[in-house]
Amino acid sequence: xxxxxxxxxxxxxxxxxxxxxxxxxxxxxxxxxxxxxxxxxxxxxxxxxxxxxxxxxxxxxxxxxxxxxxxxxxxxxxxxxxxxxxxxxxxxxxxxxxxxxxxxxxxxxxxxxxxxxxxxxxxxxxxxxxxxxxxxxxxxxxxxxxxxxxxxxxxxxxxxxxxxxxxxxxxxxxxxxxxxxxxxxxxxxxxxxxxxxxxxxxxxxxxxxxxxxxxxxxxxxxxxxxxxxxxxxxxxxxxxxxxxxxxxxxxxxxxxxxxxxxxxxxxxxxxxxxxxxxxxxxxxxxxxxx
Amino acid sequence: xxxxxxxxxxxxxxxxxxxxxxxxxxxxxxxxxxxxxxxxxxxxxxxxxxxxxxxxxxxxxxxxxxxxxxxxxxxxxxxxxxxxxxxxxxxxxxxxxxxxxxxxxxxxxxxxxxxxxxxxxxxxxxxxxxxxxxxxxxxxxxxxxxxxxxxxxxxxxxxxxxxxxxxxxxxxxxxxxxxxxxxxxxxxxxxxxxxxxxxxxxxxxxxxxxxxxxxxxxxxxxxxxxxxxxxxxxxxxxxxxxxxxxxxxxxxxxxxxxxxxxxxxxxxxxxxxxxxxxxxxxxxxxxxxx
Numbered sequence: 035x036x037x038x039x040x041x042x043x044x045x046x047x048x049x050x051x052x053x054x055x056x057x058x059x060x061x062x063x064x065x066x067x068x069x070x071x072x073x074x075x076x077x078x079x080x081x082x083x084x085x086x087x088x089x090x091x092x093x094x095x096x097x098x099x100x101x102x103x104x105x106x107x108x109x110x111x112x113x114x115x116x117x118x119x120x121x122x123x124x125x126x127x128x129x130x131x132x133x134x135x136x137x138x139x140x141x142x143x144x145x146x147x148x149x150x151x152x153x154x155x156x157x158x159x160x161x162x163x164x165x166x167x168x169x170x171x172x173x174x175x176x177x178x179x180x181x182x183x184x185x186x187x188x189x190x191x192x193x194x195x196x197x198x199x200x201x202x203x204x205x206x207x208x209x210x211x212x213x214x215x216x217x218x219x220x221x222x223x224x225x226x227x228x229x230x231x232x233x234x235x236x237x238x239x240x241x242x243x244x245x246x247x248x249x250x251x252x253x254x255x256x257x258x259x260x261x262x263x264x265x266x267x268x269x270x271x272x273x274x275x276x277x278x279x280x281x282x283x284x285x286x287x288x289x290x291x292x293x294x295x296x297x298x299x300x301x302x303x304x305x306x307x308x309x310x311x312x313x314x315x316x317x318x319x320x321x322x323x324x
Numbered sequence: 325x326x327x328x329x330x331x332x333x334x335x336x337x338x339x340x341x342x343x344x345x346x347x348x349x350x351x352x353x354x355x356x357x358x359x360x361x362x363x364x365x366x367x368x369x370x371x372x373x374x375x376x377x378x379x380x381x382x383x384x385x386x387x388x389x390x391x392x393x394x395x396x397x398x399x400x401x402x403x404x405x406x407x408x409x410x411x412x413x414x415x416x417x418x419x420x421x422x423x424x425x426x427x428x429x430x431x432x433x434x435x436x437x438x439x440x441x442x443x444x445x446x447x448x449x450x451x452x453x454x455x456x457x458x459x460x461x462x463x464x465x466x467x468x469x470x471x472x473x474x475x476x477x478x479x480x481x482x483x484x485x486x487x488x489x490x491x492x493x494x495x496x497x498x499x500x501x502x503x504x505x506x507x508x509x510x511x512x513x514x515x516x517x518x519x520x521x522x523x524x525x526x527x528x529x530x531x532x533x534x535x536x537x538x539x540x541x542x543x544x545x546x547x548x549x550x551x552x553x554x555x556x557x558x559x560x561x562x563x564x565x566x567x568x569x570x571x572x573x574x575x576x577x578x579x580x581x582x583x584x585x586x587x588x589x590x591x592x593x594x595x596x597x598x599x600x601x602x603x604x605x606x607x608x609x610x611x612x613x614x
Contacts, residue, residue, distance in 0.1 A: 056426075056427070058430070094423075094427055094430075096421070096423060096427045096428070096430035096431045096434065097427075097430050099430070099431065099434040099438075100430040100431070100433040100434040100437075100438060101434075101438065102396070102400060102434070102438040102439065103393065103396055103397060103400060105434075106392070106393050106396045107393060110392065110393060128423075130421065130422060130423050130447070130450075131386070131420065132420060132447065133384075133386060133418075133420050134472065134473065134474040134554075135474065136346075137346070137384055137386045137387075138386070140348070140384075140386035140387050140389070140390040141386045141389065141390070143390040144386065144389040144390040144391075144392070144395075147390075148389075148390060148391065148392040149392065157420070157422065157447045157449050157450075158449060158479075158480060159447050159448060159449045159469055159472075159480060159481065160420075160447075160469070160472050160474060160476050160477060160481075161474070161475070161476025161477055161478065161479030161480055161481070162475065162476035162479055163474050163475050163476040164474065164476050165476070179449055179450070182424065182449075182450050183424065184424040184425065184450060184451070184453050184454065185451070185452065185453050186450050186451025186452035186453040186454050186455070187450060187451055188451065189448075189451030189452055189512055190448060190449060190451055190505065190508065190509065190512070191449065191450075191451070193483075193505065193508065215480065215483065215505065218480065218483065219480065222479055222480070259424075264424075
């Protein structure tokens with residue numbers, strides 16, 4: 035899906051909601067366990083209940099891999115089902131992959147060819163040749179980890195050299211190396227792709243840093259996890275991160291998926307998604323996107 | 325497998341060779357394509373031909389995921405076959421995973437419970453809570469990406485603040501933040517696990533940096549890719565990285581797997597592995613490990 039198509043989709047659905055399919059088999063409603071593929075049955079009902087409210091779906095690979103072959107089958111069925119909605123959904127493989135060039139090429143094949151997702155999350159630690167094999171697929175996206183929503187984010191992502199007193203003599207090129215690691219990741223990525231093929235993961239729990247990120251990357255879409263169970267605020271994210279063409283995909287997983295463990299789970303999931311979408315519509319209006 | 329068992333295995337086989345099972349279906353000998361599971365058939369012959377020469381096997385997940393369900397089946401059969409050799413092989417899932425805590429827990433389950441590998445490679449970018457869920461499995465290992473063998477390694481791993489002139493007044497705690505990123509990853513990891521549960525990935529193409537890493541981590545095992553197709557030197561790796569209990573697992577993938585595309589591929593693979601092992605035995609003797 036191209037960037038303009040995604041923006042059109044957001045305006046049409048008046049939503050920038052991404053539903054994270056972290057479909058933990060130990061947390062889905064027990065009555066589904068009698069189904070042949072309980073996780074796919076769960077995903078299908080969640081998708082059907084939220085398809086008019088969400089613009090994107092993001093299966094989290096870990097929850098499928100942990101179940102081995104059965105999990106991989108559930109994943110394949112889920113992406114195939116999502117594909118039947120064609121341009122009505124943007125699909126993200128939350129895989130956080132990244133390896134040397136010949137290996138990243140295989141991961142790109144896995145997610146863009148075999149499974150046919152629109153986007154894949156990629157970790158930046160290994161640099162250029164771990165990222166570029168995911169680029170160059172027409173209409174496909176790399177979503178690069180920049181500033182994540184978890185506690186451990188501060189271990190490395192926030193590493194920042196001290197500014198020496200002579201800094202102002204040194205000019206802009208040297209200043210790059212005094213930026214925090216996550217900012218260096220953003221700036222370096224501009225050498226590999228632009229906002230038509232790359233997005234950034236920025237955790238909602240770090241909303242106060244969104245302003246700085248928007249200065250660096252005014253036109254990039256940001257995938258923002260951490261609203262809901264992780265405690266991030268949707269309002270703060272929109273205030274600091276929204277652009278005139280939205281520029282945000284905000285993900286919620288557990289708060290939607292596991293709103294109920296009963297037979298009414300899909301209805302309750304719809305209710306949660308609906309509240310988020312309503313709030314999103316207000317923000318899209320407030321910031322002039324619609 | 326515990327650290328002492330791995331050391332015993334290395335002394336017994338007089339080898340610290342890890343065979344990387346980057347089993348690309350487009351590169352395996354064509355005569356295998358008629359098999360029901362060509363990749364497993366290939367892996368089995370490679371394993372049988374090298375089992376007395378190698379201490380470890382490392383399936384590279386990307387080459388399996390890229391084939392979807394079929395690939396996952398080949399992977400499961402391969403690890404099940406490796407498991408039949410029990411304490412004669414150390415098994416590594418080269419997966420380079422890492423995500424927020426609840427997700428890393430699922431990846432840990434995938435590789436340590438569902439598939440039952442001894443070790444998994446993990447990317448450090450997301451910090452503590454992305455790593456710790458992999459720890460605490462008795463006899464299982466995290467192999468943390470530190471300094472990789474690819475060109476892009478220099479994009480972020482080598483980031484180093486300039487030393488201000490006042491440094492010597494500031495003492496050891498501040499010095500930490502003037503280390504290169506990959507060194508900060510090593511030092512930070514000591515808070516999470518010791519050398520009985522953690523190893524580091526250090527590319528053979530960066531052998532000159534091994535000395536510095538050995539100063540920081542004198543007792544940790546290092547997994548060293550990049551010998552062979554990527555151009556690293558085994559001799560330089562041993563010179564700078566070997567300890568009195570070896571402390572090295574050196575990986576070779578393509579140079580062994582694809583030594584021949586004919587029906588003699590296993591024999592040729594054995595020949596390549598054998599030359600590496602012979603060289604390894606000399607080094608183990610030279611540095612007093614055996």
